[in-house]
Amino acid sequence: MDLDIAFLGTSGSVPTARRGLAGTLVRRGGDRILFDCGEGTQRQLLRSTVGLVELPDVFLTHYHADHYLGLPGMLKTFALRGREVPLTVYGPPGLVDLFTVLRRIFGKLTYEVDLRELRPGEGSDRGDYRIFAFAVEHGVASNGYCLAENPRPGRFDVQTARSLGVPEGPLFGRLQAGEAVDLPGGGTVVPEQVLGPPRAGRKVVLAGDTRPAGEVLDVAREADVLVHEATFAGEEQERADETLHATATGAAELARAAGVKMLALTHLSNRYFGPEIAREARTIFAETVVPRDFDIIDVRFPERGGPRLVKGGALGRREEAEAHGGDGAAGSGEESRGGGGDPDDPELGRDRVGARAGRRPASDPAR
Numbered sequence: 001m002d003l004d005i006a007f008l009g010t011s012g013s014v015p016t017a018r019r020g021l022a023g024t025l026v027r028r029g030g031d032r033i034l035f036d037c038g039e040g041t042q043r044q045l046l047r048s049t050v051g052l053v054e055l056p057d058v059f060l061t062h063y064h065a066d067h068y069l070g071l072p073g074m075l076k077t078f079a080l081r082g083r084e085v086p087l088t089v090y091g092p093p094g095l096v097d098l099f100t101v102l103r104r105i106f107g108k109l110t111y112e113v114d115l116r117e118l119r120p121g122e123g124s125d126r127g128d129y130r131i132f133a134f135a136v137e138h139g140v141a142s143n144g145y146c147l148a149e150n151p152r153p154g155r156f157d158v159q160t161a162r163s164l165g166v167p168e169g170p171l172f173g174r175l176q177a178g179e180a181v182d183l184p185g186g187g188t189v190v191p192e193q194v195l196g197p198p199r200a201g202r203k204v205v206l207a208g209d210t211r212p213a214g215e216v217l218d219v220a221r222e223a224d225v226l227v228h229e230a231t232f233a234g235e236e237q238e239r240a241d242e243t244l245h246a247t248a249t250g251a252a253e254l255a256r257a258a259g260v261k262m263l264a265l266t267h268l269s270n271r272y273f274g275p276e277i278a279r280e281a282r283t284i285f286a287e288t289v290v291p292r293d294f295d296i297i298d299v300r301f302p303e304r305g306g307p308r309l310v311k312g313g314a315l316g317r318r319e320e321a322e323a324h325g326g327d328g329a330a331g332s333g334e335e336s337r338g339g340g341g342d343p344d345d346p347e348l349g350r351d352r353v354g355a356r357a358g359r360r361p362a363s364d365p366a367r
Contacts, residue, residue: 001028001029002027002028002029002298003026003027003028003149003204003298003299004026004296004297004298004299004313005024005025005026005027005204005225005264005297005299006024006025006027006048006050006295006296006313007264007266007291007293007294007295007297008023008024008025008041008048008293008314009021009023009036009040009044009293010022010267010268010291010292010293011267011270012066012229012245012268012270013231013270014066014270015039016270018292018293019268019292020038020039020040020041020293021038021039021040021041021066021067021070022036022037022038022061022066022067022266022267023035023037023038023041023044023070024036024206025045025050025314026204027050028129031126032050032053032056033055033057033131033147034055034057034058034059035058035059035061035145035206035208036060036061036068036208037058037060037067037071037074038068038069039065039066039070040070041070041071041074042070042073042074042077044293044294047315048294048314048315049313049314050314052077054083054085056086056087056088057087057088057089057090057124058071058087058089058090059091059131059143059145060089060090060091060092060095061091061092061142061143061145061206061209062091062138062141062142062209063091063092063095063098063140063141064140064209067208068098071089071102072105072106075087075106075109075113076105076107076109078110078111079106079109079110079111082110083110083111084110084111086111086114087113087114088113088114088115088116089113089114089115089116090116090117090124090133091115091116091117091118091143092117092118092133092141092142093117093119093141094117094141095115095116095117096115096117099113099115118132118133118143119133120133120143121133121134128149128150128201129150129201130148130150131145131146131147132145132146132148133145134146134216134218135213135215136207136208136209136210136213136215136216137211138208138209138210138211138244138245139244142208142209143208144206144208144210144219145205145206145208146203146204146205146223147206148201149203150201151199151200151201152198152201153176153177153191153198154195154198155195156172156175156176156194156195157194157195158172160193160194161175161189161194164183164189164193165183165185165187165189166183166189166194175189175191175194176195178191178195179191200222202224202299203223203224204223204224204225204227204299205220205223205226205260206227207220207227207228208229209231209244209245209267210229210244210245210246211241211244211245211250212246212251216228217254217257217258220254220255220258220260221258221259222258222259223258224261224262224299224306224307225260225261225263225299225307226254226255226258226260226263226264227264227266228246228254228255228263228264228265229245229251229265229266229267230247230251230266230268230277230281230290231245231246231247231267231268231269232245232246232248232269233247233248233249233271233272233276233277233280234247234248234250234280237249247280248277248280249281249284251263251281252281252282252284252285252288253284253285255285255288256284256285261287261307262288262289262297262306262307262309263281263287263289264288264289264290264291264297264309265277265278265281265288265289265290266290266291268290274290275290278290291309292311292312294312294313294315295309295310295311295312295313295314296309296313296314297309297310298310298313
């Protein structure tokens with residue numbers, strides 16, 4: 001079963017010329033699950049190999065504008081296309097109140113929208129995997145989300161099966177699926193005779209906006225991929241503490257303590273290039289990547305190599321993927337400028353792009 005994470009928006013609070021606002025698509029088999037829907041997410045989907053499919057589920061981590069402002073427009077687009085398939089939106093408490101306001105924007109829809117407020121531990125069972133919410137620390141009602149697969153059957157011992165008289169073919173498959181089989185010449189073989197110990201399913205943890213927190217650590221233990229914000233570099237620890245965001249250092253320390261296989265840092269401030277965030281985190285946790293928009297993490301099973309970053313893997317055929325540097329963070333020739341931010345970004349009416357850490361102006365609310 002294929003499982004991957006497509007990064008549609010990796011900037012924090014404001015978009016840049018190269019990074020959109022929060023939006024992450026998890027694909028498992030035929031399932032398509034969107035986590036957060038920042039401004040411009042539907043266009044990112046249109047540009048991608050995924051396309052603007054009729055998503056059945058959207059999970060919102062919290063209700064700061066950079067995480068949901070793309071949702072009203074996408075809902076309206078679905079209606080204009082005549083969508084009839086229901087859509088379920090999940091989020092922390094406050095979701096119903098949010099939609100009371102948003103309905104004035106998107107108006108009448110051609111399909112039902114089911115709103116489900118989730119508290120920590122609550123979620124959605126989907127047969128062989130589950131998505132559940134967990135608590136984070138961001139100062140407002142917020143959820144992180146964990147996608148956890150059920151344990152898999154153990155390895156199938158072909159030689160033992162043959163020695164027991166099981167003919168190759170459909171009976172092999174039935175035993176691997178956990179069924180006992182009757183042999184053509186008489187007798188029965190049960191799965192325990194030919195299967196090794198159960199193997200863990202994969203686990204993907206999306207923490208949303210949060211400072212490094214004990215709740216995240218507990219859920220992320222042994223995860224295949226932890227997607228964690230790194231709004232700031234370590235030099236801005238005081239500001240990170242003030243706004244309940246994370247630094248690259250803090251996220252890396254949490255990933256190391258949790259024993260995750262890969263850490264993906266996102267929600268970057270426009271002050272920084274990916275490479276400097278990656279370098280800071282990798283001094284603590286080597287298996288760190290800083291995806292750019294349209295990068296994919298292919299979450300392979302451990303026996304197939306584990307998670308890997310596929311640079312530009314979600315770009316459509318007509319899109320030209322920008323080359324990345326070797327650290328899974330930078331574009332071709334993109335170098336750190338010591339917190340210089342994206343050179344294509346305009347000033348944002350507050351700190352100049354590239355300004356070093358200082359006191360946050362009163363007009364610059366934390367998000």
